[in-house]
Amino acid sequence: MKDITIADFKITSKINIKDLPTQIDLNANKKELKEALREVSEDLADIQNAMYAHGKYSVLFCIQGMDTAGKDSLIREVFKEFNVRGIVAHSFKKPTELELKHDYLWRHYIALPARGKFGIFNRTHYENVLVTRVHPNYLMYENMPDITSVDDVNDAFWDKRFNEINAFEKHIAENGTIIFKFFLNLSKEEQKNRLLRRLNRPDKNWKFSSDDLKERKLWDKYQECYEDVLNRSSRPHAPWFNIPADDKPTARYIVAKILYDTLKTYTDIREPELPAKEKANIHIYKQQLENE
Secondary structure, eight states: OEEEEEOGGGGSSSSOOGSSSSSOOSOOOHHHHHHHHHHHHHHHHHHHHHHHHHOEEEEEEEEEETTSSOOHHHHHHHHTOOGGGGEEEEEEOOOOOHHHTTTTTHHHTTTTTTTEEEEEEEEOOOGGGHHHHHHHHGGGGGGGGGOGGGOOOOHHHHHHHHHHHHHHHHHHHTTTTEEEEEEEEHHHHHHHHOOOHHHGGGGGGGGHHHHHHHHTTTTHHHHHHHHHHHHOBTTTOOOOOEEESSSOOOOHHHHHHHHHHHTTTTOOOOOOOOOHHHHTTHHHHHHHHOOO
């Protein structure tokens, strides 16, 4: 299998989204990729157990992509070896009535993982500069001061929102959250194939919505907005990774490898030792149990 590195996928300079690959050949078949993913996932699970006991870092795993990009299945496969006590997943959809009574970042802030845990944001706080940018009329539901119509939503508004999101991530990173942001980069042709698969297979019909076709017509606008997101919010403390997503097994392995290769650099994450007094008396505790 072809060796890959974090640098192969990290966004570190200004990009044109059309230049980013949607597929990559790792010289491996599906069986080899599945086995490689299993091995990396088990190693990640070991790190997660140590991190849970260590209790000083949390991990925020953010995943974005067009419809059918494979977000749900990637999360399922990458984290299937994890202990459920150390992981919490959130899928952010249309804001609720309560959420709309708060600022747009509130529902994301209260969902952040506690120290020692992994938090998954399936669709993320970036929906607030993606979906609402493609559909600015959605912003009217937020009932914000000084925004009375779509005409009030100008470049200065989006500049402010990006600054707020970057400040939000900087704050949590400085307080012990390790942030990963993955863009599942799907080609328009592959999305078409996956939508057709949902229609052709009765067991997949439930996944289809006519809204998928309406959103597909806005493909170019979404790509423009994603490009802006990648360019304006990839930072050393909160990097974006472009993940070629036309092949699901390949995308899953790449994401898991990036997670593992990054987290293993945190050499201070390790299970704490027993207090000296407890450690010195281990033989006594063992005798007590054996003599019951």
